[in-house]
Amino acid sequence: MSDKPIPGRRTAAADGDITVFHIGMRINRLRAVRSWWPVFTAMPRMLKELSDKDSGMLGFRILLGGPRVLYLVQYWDSHEKLIAYAADPGKEHRPAWAAFNRRMREGKGHVGFWHETYVVPAGSYESVYVNMPEFGLGAATGTEPVGRRGERAAERLKLNSAA
Template sequence: MSAQPIPGRVTAAAEGDVVVFLIGMRINRWRAVRHWMPAFLAMPRMLKELSRDENSGLLGHRLLSGGPRDFGVVQYWESREKLLAYAADRSKEHHPAWAAFNRRARGSEGKVGIWHETYVVPAGSYESIYSGMPEHGLGKAYGVEPVARRGERAAERLASAGSRAHEAGA
């Protein structure tokens, strides 16, 4: 069952800084299954673990596909500190998956590639709009509110977010 579109125009109800983490993999050699399959299977385990823990800091995620070889995930995090804490926690799924990948990578000769990018977007430097969409992306991670609360145009929403950050002493 798919989510129902939200009537009207809405924007993400995010306040303050937003942490966006992009992570993915590329299968460079299909026959090298033992090199790419463990990385491919590790991400769903990590997302499940994070989603079960309300204090993990993961606010939401969305799977991406860049074609038959490229897979990725956009993740929205409560803070940079919680993202880094998860990555460093030896008792969580990430640490053993990362260690195993590094061991296999030594002899993989580029059979699988991985990447990640982390963005800490300051308050006042992001805006969003959703029209005829179910909750999506930043709006799904933070919830949505009517566009009119933050401005009808992107420039107004950015200015509104900047003034809210300034008022808060950011």
């Protein structure tokens, strides 16, 4: 992925349903390194494991949500693959989750954790990137000129209006 801006207006080249997974941690007590450091260091191991194309994770972006919040957005090709990864005892997530739960009980609230999962049906998302490098969903799926999917957001959204 290049950090060089791509001239003009582009949109994500995503097709089909997309699962968006937000996950983050908040350091509630900075000096309680034993509580938050293992949480912080577990994620790179999982991301490395998920870099396998068969995992279902299309891409991710790490963001800062303030001085004490680390925030990760992941794009998946299906919620089934996300759930399967989370439940697989042979992958990094299960042991990290078990260890995290132990530390949460012992840590007296020194670290916070959250996640949100959104299953977005095909036609229910749209994007535009103007003079930007590939970013967000566009970085996960690649981009294409806006005109191929419609010049306006309303054209790119193909919501099922049947009730």
